[in-house]
Amino acid sequence: MFEKSTWIRLPRNVVVGHGVIDRVVDVVDDLHLQGRPLFVTSPTPKDVAADPIAADFEAAGIDPAVVTVETASFEAVENVIETAEAAEASYLIGIGGGKAIDIAKMASHHLEMGFLSVPTAASHDGVISNRGSVPDGNTRHSVAAKPPLAVVADTEVLSQAPWELTTAGCADIISNYTAVMDWRLAKRLKDVEYSEYAAALSEMTAEILVDNADLIRPGLEESAWVVSKALMSSGVAMSIADSSRPASGAEHLFSHQLDRLAPDAALHGHQVGVGSIMTAYLHGGEDGIWRDIRDALSSIDAPTTAAELGINDETVLEALTTCHEIRDRYTILGDGMNERAAIEVATKTGVID
Ligand SMILES: NC(=O)C1=CN([C@@H]2O[C@H](COP(=O)(O)OP(=O)(O)OC[C@H]3O[C@@H](n4cnc5c(N)ncnc54)[C@H](O)[C@@H]3O)[C@@H](O)[C@H]2O)C=CC1
Ligand SMILES: O=C(CO)COP(=O)(O)O
Numbered sequence: 001m002f003e004k005s006t007w008i009r010l011p012r013n014v015v016v017g018h019g020v021i022d023r024v025v026d027v028v029d030d031l032h033l034q035g036r037p038l039f040v041t042s043p044t045p046k047d048v049a050a051d052p053i054a055a056d057f058e059a060a061g062i063d064p065a066v067v068t069v070e071t072a073s074f075e076a077v078e079n080v081i082e083t084a085e086a087a088e089a090s091y092l093i094g095i096g097g098g099k100a101i102d103i104a105k106m107a108s109h110h111l112e113m114g115f116l117s118v119p120t121a122a123s124h125d126g127v128i129s130n131r132g133s134v135p136d137g138n139t140r141h142s143v144a145a146k147p148p149l150a151v152v153a154d155t156e157v158l159s160q161a162p163w164e165l166t167t168a169g170c171a172d173i174i175s176n177y178t179a180v181m182d183w184r185l186a187k188r189l190k191d192v193e194y195s196e197y198a199a200a201l202s203e204m205t206a207e208i209l210v211d212n213a214d215l216i217r218p219g220l221e222e223s224a225w226v227v228s229k230a231l232m233s234s235g236v237a238m239s240i241a242d243s244s245r246p247a248s249g250a251e252h253l254f255s256h257q258l259d260r261l262a263p264d265a266a267l268h269g270h271q272v273g274v275g276s277i278m279t280a281y282l283h284g285g286e287d288g289i290w291r292d293i294r295d296a297l298s299s300i301d302a303p304t305t306a307a308e309l310g311i312n313d314e315t316v317l318e319a320l321t322t323c324h325e326i327r328d329r330y331t332i333l334g335d336g337m338n339e340r341a342a343i344e345v346a347t348k349t350g351v352i353d
């Protein structure tokens, strides 16, 4: 008897392009959202996007509440929940980088309210995903939440963000290659839940991005267009899978561990990119695709070494040998690398000297 079922949650509106930041009020109207919004933002994105959007709401007779967050933590999520309750907000709008959007996503999930995602940087594929990520004790990875009701990604705003935020978004997408390798390995060895559609979408997204790498240049609005479409597509793969598996394998474990060992040293996307070079080597050896991944990262100005991440070699080795512990997710790291093996992969790939 056939007993399978699936429930895929996706945003209802995805608005991407030049000047669309002016359409947030229209999107809210299209969704029939009533009452007062709470904007969840951080200092620079507030100036760049939240303040102009607030002016549009005020012109439409709506008075938004605003909360500014600095770090991704459960304390920040609780603060947003309390602010939303005190302000009698009826929906949330996350405006900023990955951390502001994740906090809005997690707070809205707790409050059982809808939220909108307004990225100000094309820096990560959580813009549209059904996952929220904040550190929790010794763990550091995303947890199930709900996707935004709508995403409004203004390519003009995204192209004016610091260039390294865009290269981080590209690297987060390029890392899908190894995430999918890990997922297939886990399917073969551990019979984990697997979706061929989500895996194919995730891989195809990375391929399209790499094929268009020559369009990805600083200050070029077309780059923001190419990268944001890839980020959406990767996020949709996560929603189809109802897991971050299509976009997060051992390279993400490595990055999450770096977040603990060297907080704020480098951007999420840059860390997963460097991790992906090494885990591609572990999957395919000398003749595998690790050089293609390294060259793709390098062609879009993303870091390919520990030094370029601003992280010392010892920390890279510690992260490599311990990161399998932070999550119950089977990957090419298996039950962990020993130090000699970690030194070998990191030196052979040029990540450390
Ligand atoms: N929920 C999910 O599925 C996913 C979540 N993530 C999470 O997202 C976070 C990484 O996101 P990031 O955006 O890299 O970090 P972030 O949110 O810390 O942003 C980096 C910095 O850029 C600033 N910024 C953003 N837009 C700007 C602009 N237009 N101009 C100037 N500065 C601007 C931010 O205020 C922040 O200081 C991590 O916590 C990661 O775990 C990453 C991928 C997927
Ligand atoms: O960063 C992500 C995908 O790019 C989310 O993955 P995690 O579940 O590992 O946090």
Ligand SMILES: [Zn+2]
Binding pocket: 124, 125, 172, 247, 248, 252, 268, 269, 272
């Ligand atoms: Zn990621």
